[in-house]
Amino acid sequence: MPRPIRVLVAKPGLDGHDRGAKVVAAALRDAGMEVIYTGLHQTPEMIATAAVQEDVDVVGLSILSGAHMTLFPRVRELLHVAGRDDILLTGGGIIPQSDMEALQRTGVGRLFGPGTSTGDLVRYIREWFAERQPQDA
């Protein structure tokens, strides 16, 4: 039996709007994934530590504060230091298209703007997981 995809959904930074993150967490759960939800105001260090401890496949960040150009690269870097470059770092929020493209060039996955259907996100994660090199766990 295939194991469930494990996803960390985190809300970094100072903005307190977590409805989007909760909707995404519930949608991924309903799509059969195991979602670790860590709540508001997470630092990049907390997110990377949780991702490593939970041995997730995917980290999804919800960022509405405008700090995405700092937060995504920082989490990517901390995952690299922990030896977990294989984790897909994705997310969404209020992020201009040009920033999304710039982040994707630095190893961040697809980013989703407001109005994205949760189905698109589920499909994206499933397709990424299916295409990825088979892991030993």
Add this chain to the structure above:
Amino acid sequence: MTSAALLAEFRARRPAALARAISIVENRRPGFEAILAALYPSTGRARRIGVTGPPGAGKSTLTAQLTSAWRAAGHTVGIVAVDPTSPYTGGALLGDRIRMEAVALDDGVYIRSLATRGAGGGMSAAAADAADVLDAFGFDRVIIETVGVGQSELDVAQATDSCLLVLVPESGDAIQALKAGLMEVADLFVVNKADRPGADQIRRDIEFTLRLRAAPAAAVPRAPAPWTPPVLATAAVTGTGIADVLGALDAHYAYLFETGSLAERRRARLQARVVDIVDRRMRERMWEDAAATTWLAGQLDALAARETTPFAVADALLARPGGLGRRTP
């Protein structure tokens, strides 16, 4: 990564290797038995504590408070937090880390969320294995936190040295369940959110129920004297009463140690583990043979027509060539 490379990383105390080892064990990936076997000699050092109770009782908050206190005393802590898998989608929302933020960045703390993945009670089948892995990694304390829904209290009690049942003033119905026989599994009762009305009442109810149970034992003094579970009050959010819980856990551990019950309990746990492995192996051996399933499907008409019985079919299955053999009377 090969098992040998993983074990080397594990022994070098790389958190990613610990996390991966737990995943392999949880997913029953090829080689998981070899990993558990390699780690087995390093197990048996951690004190294992179970934290169980109804949803929303404050188990995660209490777990975080106990962890902070143990860290302050210099002990490292590994936590396995078990939450239910949806039986409809197979997905799970694991939110215990939200309440454990205070210890999330501590190098001496490792938190792992597991979903029950179809395990009958509230406890993941892999939780006991994950506890072994954490024990082998060298954590001084291993906490298994799980939602109590009946059977799972028994599972968590069996997997730990001390089992703590967390209730809240609103848990009146839970007391009824306790009277029905779940009382025995708890070594410690904690009435959390004790700043709310009704806390004293529920403590009295638990103590009364415990005395009913203890009465016959008191009439015939035995050595060692039986452990009487203390009933403590906490407000885990503020930390009120946490020192009492720590003291009671230490007292219980001292009791277990001095009476020899600790060794007895751990041996019983090992026995249960072997029985569990045998059960699983027999089940796999039986059903990995597709012919067995096909043969069973062929018996359904006769069963439905009441021409044979489920017992006869089961015995015939077991007696098939390559089956597990019939139990000799």
